[in-house]
Amino acid sequence: MIYTYDPEKIPENGMDRMRFELGDTAVEGYGLTAALSDEEYHAAIAMHPDSWKRAKLACLRSICMRFAYEVDTKEGPLSFALSDRA
Structure with missing residues (x-):
């Protein structure tokens, strides 16, 4: 999987x-910090070449589904409420 971001290409x-x-611009940590890979974005855009909004919706659905499966964790005083992100 590839994770890149070039702000100069935003107008395209x-x-x-x-x-x-x-x-979803924090790509330095690859899959740990970016929600989707380059390949996933390209696939969503290719699925809806005539509708930017539908492509964006496909990306949002994928991101929401990914976060929905993350669980809450508590270990001593440390806790993560990852389900709150979905």
Whole structure:
């Protein structure tokens, strides 16, 4: 999987603009910090070549489904409420 982001390409209707509009721009940590990979963004855009909004909706659905499966965890005083993100 590849995770890239180029802010100079935001004006183009492509992956970098989609990352920008969805706030998925922290790609330094690869899959740990980015919600979707480049390949997933390209696939969503290719599925809906005539509708940017439908492509964005496909990306949002994928991100929501991914977060929905993350569970809450508590270990001593440390807790993560990951289900709150979905």
